[in-house]
Amino acid sequence: MSTAAETTTGRNLDIKVKHLTRVEGHGNIVVDMKNGVLARAELEIVEAPRYFEAMLQGRSFHEAAIITSRICGICSLGHQITSLKTTEEALGLEVSEQTVLLRKLLIHGATMQSNVLHAYFLAVPDFLKQGSVFPLIGSHPEVVMRALRMKRLANDIGDVISGRAVHPITPVPGGFTRIPTVAELEDLKRQLLDQMMPDLLATVETLKGLAAAIPVFERETEYISLRSDDDYALYDGDICSTDTGRVPDREYRRMTNEYIVPHSTSKHAKVSRSSYMVGALARWNNNHDRLCDLALTAAGALGLKPGCTNPYMNTIAQVVETAHCAVDAVAIIDRLLGAGLKDEKPNQEPTRFGTGVGATEVPRGILYHEYTYDRQARVVKANAIIPTGQNLANIDDDMKKLVPEIIDKSKAEITLHLEMLVRAYDPCISCSVHMLDVEFIE
Amino acid sequence: MRILAVGNSFYGDDGVGTAVLDRIRATGLLPDAEIFDAHSDPLALIDEFDPEGLNVVVDAADMGLEPGTAVVFRPEEVALKIRSDRLSLHGFDLAAVFDLARGLGRLPARLVVVGVQPAAMDPDQGLSAAVTAAVPRVISLIQAEVRKDGTEDDPRHR
Numbered sequence: 001m002s003t004a005a006e007t008t009t010g011r012n013l014d015i016k017v018k019h020l021t022r023v024e025g026h027g028n029i030v031v032d033m034k035n036g037v038l039a040r041a042e043l044e045i046v047e048a049p050r051y052f053e054a055m056l057q058g059r060s061f062h063e064a065a066i067i068t069s070r071i072c073g074i075c076s077l078g079h080q081i082t083s084l085k086t087t088e089e090a091l092g093l094e095v096s097e098q099t100v101l102l103r104k105l106l107i108h109g110a111t112m113q114s115n116v117l118h119a120y121f122l123a124v125p126d127f128l129k130q131g132s133v134f135p136l137i138g139s140h141p142e143v144v145m146r147a148l149r150m151k152r153l154a155n156d157i158g159d160v161i162s163g164r165a166v167h168p169i170t171p172v173p174g175g176f177t178r179i180p181t182v183a184e185l186e187d188l189k190r191q192l193l194d195q196m197m198p199d200l201l202a203t204v205e206t207l208k209g210l211a212a213a214i215p216v217f218e219r220e221t222e223y224i225s226l227r228s229d230d231d232y233a234l235y236d237g238d239i240c241s242t243d244t245g246r247v248p249d250r251e252y253r254r255m256t257n258e259y260i261v262p263h264s265t266s267k268h269a270k271v272s273r274s275s276y277m278v279g280a281l282a283r284w285n286n287n288h289d290r291l292c293d294l295a296l297t298a299a300g301a302l303g304l305k306p307g308c309t310n311p312y313m314n315t316i317a318q319v320v321e322t323a324h325c326a327v328d329a330v331a332i333i334d335r336l337l338g339a340g341l342k343d344e345k346p347n348q349e350p351t352r353f354g355t356g357v358g359a360t361e362v363p364r365g366i367l368y369h370e371y372t373y374d375r376q377a378r379v380v381k382a383n384a385i386i387p388t389g390q391n392l393a394n395i396d397d398d399m400k401k402l403v404p405e406i407i408d409k410s411k412a413e414i415t416l417h418l419e420m421l422v423r424a425y426d427p428c429i430s431c432s433v434h435m436l437d438v439e440f441i442e
Numbered sequence: 443m444r445i446l447a448v449g450n451s452f453y454g455d456d457g458v459g460t461a462v463l464d465r466i467r468a469t470g471l472l473p474d475a476e477i478f479d480a481h482s483d484p485l486a487l488i489d490e491f492d493p494e495g496l497n498v499v500v501d502a503a504d505m506g507l508e509p510g511t512a513v514v515f516r517p518e519e520v521a522l523k524i525r526s527d528r529l530s531l532h533g534f535d536l537a538a539v540f541d542l543a544r545g546l547g548r549l550p551a552r553l554v555v556v557g558v559q560p561a562a563m564d565p566d567q568g569l570s571a572a573v574t575a576a577v578p579r580v581i582s583l584i585q586a587e588v589r590k591d592g593t594e595d596d597p598r599h600r
Contacts, residue, residue, distance in 0.1 A: 070452030076482075117485075134538075137545030144546060152489050 011036035011407065015415050020422055021132070027427065029418050030263070031403055041399035043392060043422055045264035056371070056382040061087050061173055061350075064371060064379055075428055077110040077158060078362030079369075079384075080171060085236070086369040087173045090356030091377060093347050098336065099175045102161055104235045105332050106171070107360070108325035109157025111234065112196075114363035115280070115318035115325075116154060118426045119207070120147035123315040126420045127213035143206060150199050153191050157329065160184045175346035182341060189333045196326045204298045207319060211303055214316070215417055219401045220309045221394055222276035224255065225283040226361050232283070232290040232324055234361040240286045243272040249359035252368045256385050261393075268393040269385070275393035278365025279425060280317035281308060295324035311398055314424045318363070350377055364388055364426055388427045395425055443496040443588060445475045448536065450482045455509075455560030455573040459500040462580050471581055472588070484539045488548055496591045497553040498584050501536055502560045502573070509561035510572030512580050514587065517544075517553050554587055556580050 015031035028044040055067055064087055069080035081103055088095060120143070121133045130136065137144050160180050163169035170178045227246060228237035238246040239255045247255060258267040270276065288299070288306050299305075299320045304313055355372040365387030372381040398421055406414055445466065447459025463477045480486045491497050505513060521537040536555070543549040558580060561570035569577075 067452070070450060134541060134545065137542065141546065144542075148485075148488060148546075151485070155483075155486065155489075 013403070013407070013411065013414070015411065015418065017415060017419060020419055027422065029399075029415070029422060031399070031414075031418065033403065033407075036407075038400060038403055041403045042263055042396045043399070043427075045266045045392065047265055053382045053384060056379045059379050061091060061373060061377045061379070062348075064382075065171070065173065068369065068384065075114075075362055075364070075367075077106055077162070078360055078367055081107060081235070082358045082360040082362070082367050082369045083371075084171060084173055084358075085360065086356045086358030086371050087373075088356070089358060090352075090354055090371050090373050091173070092351035093174045093349070095175055095347065096342075096344055098179075098339070098342055098344060100235065101332050101336050102176060102180075103171065105329055105336075106158060106161050107234045107362075108329040108332070109154045109161070111361075111363050112322050112325045112329075113151055113154035113158070114426075115322045116147060116150045118363075119203070119315050119319050119322075120144075120150075122423055122426070123420075124206075124210065126416070126423065127207075127210040129213070146199050146202060150196060150203070153196055156191070157188060160188055172346050172348070174348045175344055177346065179341055179343055182337060185333050185337060185341075189330055192326055192330050192333075200294070200298070200323050200326060203319060204301050204323075207316065208301055214310075215312050215420065216310065217312060217398075217402055217405070217417075217421075218309045219311070219398055221397065222271060222273050223282035223285040224271065224276050224278050224366065224390075225286045226359060226366060227286050228290070232287050232292075232321070232328070234283075234325075236360065239359065239366065241271060241276070242285060249368070250357045252357055252359060252370070252385065256368065256390060258385065258389070264392060266386075266389045266392060268396075269390040270393055275397045276390065277311065277394045278387045278390045279314055280321055280363070281311065281314040282365060283321065283361060284308065284317040291320070291324045292327040294327050295320050298323045311394075311421060312424045314426070318426070353377060355381075362387060364428055365390060386428070388425070391425050391427065395422060395427075443472075443475050443498070443591070444478060444490070444492040445472070445584060446478045446480060446487055446490060446497060446499045448480045448482070448484045448487065448499065448501045454562045455558070455569050456502045458502045458558045458560070458569060458573050458577065458580070461569055461574075461577050462500045462584075465577050465581060469581075472584065475584075484536055485542075487539055488543045488546070491543065491548065491550045491553070493548070493550050495550075495552065496588065497550050498587060499536070499553070499555045500580060500584075501555060501557055503536075503555075503557035505557055505559050507559040508572075509559050509570060510576040511559040512576050512583055513557050513559075514554050514583055515557065517549065517555060520555060552591060556583055 013031055013033040017029035020027050020029060026047045028046060030040050030042055030044050032040040056064055065080045065083035068083040069076040125133050162171055170176050223242040225240055226233035226237035227240035239249055240246045255271055256269045258269050261268050285307060302316045304316045304320055353373050353375045357370045359366055359368050367387055368385040370383040371379050374380050399418060406417055447463050449456040449459045451457030451460040460479055463479055466472050478490045517540040520540055540549060558573060558576050561572045
């Protein structure tokens with residue numbers, strides 16, 4: 001909801017968007033310019049902090065993923081998979097190739113679900129100059145139905161593989177408590193081919209028609225994502241920076257460097273510069289060479305080029321990788337069926353007790369978990385670094401460059417550009433304000 | 443008939459819907475009910491409504507009442523009754539989901555909401571004493587709705 005406190009008078013500007021809509025959680029946009037000098041341009045994060053790290057202490061390794069998957073209702077699968085990988089690393093639990101493939105399938109479903117929701121329900125209304133998705137129900141009902149259909153199919157992947165799409169239940173440390181049936185996987189494959197593919201092509205057509213509404217704004221920054229030699233890295237890989245190259249995920253602390261700022265209950269992060277970007281655009285910039293042909297065709301049609309420095313294009317990068325996820329999901333199902341589904345039991349016999357780090361690409365960017373376990377396999381220390389927190393400094397830096405560039409526009413237009421900018425990052429503020437406890441205690 | 447819960451059971455009293463479903467399962471009450479837990483994805487409700495039958499949505503809702511108070515209302519009253527609800531999957535609260543479903547012609551004719559006033563919505567497990575005590579009352583309210591639904595002489599009803 002935008003509230004205009006003052007009108008623009010030349011180079012004086014006072015913008016305060018309280019509780020920005022169409023983002024998850026509560027954030028305010030604050031801009032204060034006096035006599036052409038920008039005093040503030042930032043995203044205030046006002047949500048109350050949460051204490052998941054503290055909640056993890058003393059819990060058994062069976063519980064860690066269950067608790068962390070509750071950090072967020074949107075990002076539960078990403079937290080859960082990351083948590084499982086972290087626990088397995090700390091306890092020396094090997095997992096099978098089938099487990100890895102099923103998890104990759106789950107991540108594809110969650111990525112598609114989140115990206116579709118963001119592109120259609122949160123970003124497209126901006127491109128059509130609507131305050132929400134609701135006017136589209138009357139004017140473009142087929143687009144809304146398509147979005148819901150795509151989201152539903154993405155949810156179905158979660159339901160089939162993990163028991164349920166939100167707060168999944170069958171993925172556990174060491175594997176799965178239930179393996180999907182051949183019929184279930186064949187049905188998913190059929191729906192991906194018969195329904196998701198045409199819907200994806202239609203999505204590209206819809207967005208092609210809206211491309212002119214995407215603001216032109218360039219700011220080169222550091223782009224950080226996972227990178228793998230084998231595939232478009234979502235499930236695992238090295239940490240890769242456009243500035244500094246690749247390092248193993250255990251070095252995540254020096255690739256995040258969290259710090260506290262006064263205007264945010266979520267920590268900020270930086271590496272080589274004052275800020276960096278994570279998420280679909282960072283993945284695109286680092287890993288476009290790993291995308292399938294359909295995704296590359298979509299990127300070409302939508303004007304997304306390697307080395308893109310326009311943060312508003314994050315939404316387009318999300319759509320492009322959604323195409324990749326759908327194609328790769330079919331390929332994974334073929335591999336699983338080709339190898340024959342094995343009724344494996346989870347490997348839950350620890351071979352060591354120590355510290356593990358897990359890094360996964362969740363829809364909004366790299367998610368890190370780190371746990372230390374005692375000899376009873378109970379958590380003694382936990383840390384989680386959330387993508388939205390990593391993007392906050394980058395959003396502030398974007399705003400500081402953007403506001404002077406569009407200062408000749410009306411206050412309402414400037415406000416809309418800023419709101420669209422924040423929404424382009426698809427921020428999950430609920431997730432990002434999950435911890436201040438460590439600093440308070442020390 | 444279908445009973446649908448929304449809310450995050452790791453957010454204190456926001457888990458009341460899940461708790462109601464758990465109790466229905468455990469006690470065998472309402473044996474004819476199909477149950478669905480949307481957890482924190484209220485948009486999923488649109489796909490899960492029973493277009494023909496009675497639908498009851500159970501949700502923790504700040505209505506400015508005493509903690510544990512359970513109130514039955516119709517979907518068009520949601521925006522009036524609920525001051526805020528925790529579920530905010532990108533701003534899709536219950537009122538927005540009902541609006542969307544209505545606009546798409548997928549809001550079932552027979553739909554009621556049972557709102558439960560929370561005492562605390564903090565990231566922690568477990569319900570407050572007031573909301574725990576409300577769970578059997580919610581089930582009684584659902585049973586009353588089922589009875590009403592069966593006898594009501596309403597052209598929308600089969």
